[in-house]
Amino acid sequence: MHDIRSIRENPEAFDAALARRGLEPVAQKLISLDEERRALTTQVQVAQSRRNEASKLIGAAMAKGDKDTAETIKVEVAAIKEEMPAIEARADEAAAKLKAELEIIPNLPSEDVPDGAGEDENVEVARWGTPRSFDFTPKEHADLAPALGMDFETGARLSGARFTFLRGDMARLHRALGQFMLDVQTHEHGYEECNPPVLVRDEAMYGTDKLPKFAEDSFRTTDDRWLIPTSEVSLTASVMGELLDDSALPMRLTALTLCFRSEAGAAGRDTRGFIRQHQFEKCELVSIVRSEDSEAEHDRMVRAAEAILERLDLPYRKLLLCTGDMGFGARKTYDLEVWLPGQGAYREISSCSNTGDFQARRMNTRYRPAGEQKTTQFVHTLNGSGLAVGRTLVAVLENYQNEDGTVTVPSALQPYMGGIERLMAET
Template sequence: MHDIRAVRADPAAFDAALARRGMASASAELLRLDDLRVEATRIVQAAQTTRNELSRQIGAAMKAGDAATAERLKESVKAAMDAAAAATPDLHEQARDALLATLPNRLDPDVPDGADESANVVQHVHGTPRAFAFAPKQHFEIGEALGLMAFDTAAKLAGARFTVLKGALARLERALGQWMITLHTEEHGYTEATVPYLVNDATMYGTGQLPKFGEDLFRTNDGRWLIPTAEVPLTNFAAREILDPGALPIRLTALTPCFRSEAGAAGRDTRGMLRQHQFQKVELVSVTAPDASDAEHERMTRCAERVLTELGLTWRRVLLCAGDTGFGSTKTYDLEVWLPGQQAWREISSCSNCRDFQARRMEARFRPTGGKGTEFVHTLNGSGVAVGRALIAVLETFQEEDGSVTVPEVLRPWMGGVERIARG
């Protein structure tokens, strides 16, 4: 959510920020609605002043026995209060805020311009893609050949964009999630949380999923929403709170299922596990003071990068351009992993700084040390990382010509010492 005072202070800069995202100007309509609110508020306040003044006069007239004057003054009070009732400042404020709620966050100055992912900037590449002596297969070919990945069974149970894993692959997925969450809690200082997978409207609104992205979500018949990521409940821990400065930064992590309708993904990645309605993910969330969020963004991204490095995967860090940066983010790093079967880089983590955009929606504040009043916190989120996509990367990177898969060394303790997955 944007601060209307900032829009009013520099409407041209606000519209220029929207233009970087390919959006039309909005400041004129926002200020028109806010002007209506201001004028309506003035009318209400003037009516209250008039009522108070006339009430004293009515009392004096009644005391003097001047009933006619008292009745005339009462009519004036009624007219003033009727005007106040018609002014409806709350409705103008709601209309203004409804428009504000649909507008994306401002981008940082160092976010590159560009309309789509073709303008993203690769900042770092770690590792070299493995040279294969055979034609590497895609993950679904490997999993089906092992007899441990069943898309037909999943389709029978639930429909398209679901996967059933069995045996060693189910255990490998579990091992990935358990190893990641342990790494982040024991070595990176995050506090693990178990969170609801169903949340209310206010929680979805707080992190920016509502109202704009409702079609991308699953809703239950009692009005709750299945979480698209643990970012939603974790970030909302700070909603409507005033935090002490000593409590910051707050670093939280959770391993949860995520649910997405993939409404805009028709025809994309229809084979395999890349784009699913349900998948596992380890989420990282930080709540910081404003002057600490840039450093926290770098730290969070390094935490996610370590996951990929420890697994022995080839990855790269990409700074997203204006047209590819998400709604609530001011700046996002994507981590992309090389998939030998696809011969392509695919996103496996996004780490974003939202600054005070979500905090304003959630009313999440802190008391600055030595300062007066409160300020909005900054919030950040990142994947640490997507478990299903990590599984895909492991299968494709460590496949062998005989169809088996070598288990990365860091996962072997979580696999009961298993070093290789082969068809039984």
């Protein structure tokens, strides 16, 4: 959410930042709506003030025995009371109109984010690892994995497209990946492990900028709760409405949860295989920090995600997303793309974003800086994948496949696999 006062003070800068995202100027429209809201609010306040003043004058007139004056003022008060509901309703309507406009405007990009219309203009800033040389033609996971326990047919029969049933050692490897990620992020990078709800109320989705704009991308239950698209929602919203003490920051939270996405806007993309599912697991990273610390925290979070890939010896590249490819709530985003030899391409496996105070304003989450008695500031929130478990499983399958159709278990995961060193087809 944007601060209307900041927009009033510098409308040109606001529109210029939106233009970098390819959006039309809206500052003057917002300012006009705000002027209407403020004028109506002033009318309400003036009417309330006059009503209160007149009520006192009635008492004074009655005390003096001046019944005529008292009756005249009573008529005025009655008229004010009759008019006020309509004025208040118009003020509420004007405030709602302004809020409805503000809440669908994306975050403004950081100055160091490259301009661009889409993913082709993202900037590669680093690359790690050397893709493995195969002495056979590597398979895509969708061709390799069914014999090893990745059962697409049963998943589809149970739930429809984009659901998968994992069996045996494939299911165990998936579980091992999630456990490994949690252990690394908690033991080595200082994240606090959490086990949050995967069903949340509107307020949690709204505060983390998933509503109202992206309602159709998520699943809603019959009791009007939402299945989380990522535990970013639950973890970030855990401080919704709070005034945090400076000593509580930074807060670093992680969770391994099921995630659910309807993928309403992704028709035709990655419908084959395990990359884009309606139900998946992800090890989420969330940081809640002081405003001056968010840039350094962003770099720290990216390193925490990179560490998983490096420990698994999975080649990857790091991209700084351009203005046209960033998510709605992000002011700056780094994507990590892992090498998939079966596809012969790098594919996204983690996205780490700094949202600044964009979510905090929607959640009304502040902190009191050390030494301050009255002054408060909005926190900055960051979120990232550390990592997406299913996509990491895909990367392991493709990078560690053998010519005989088996898959070697990475050494970092073998302690979690009970001595299993290879995934093999059941005979």
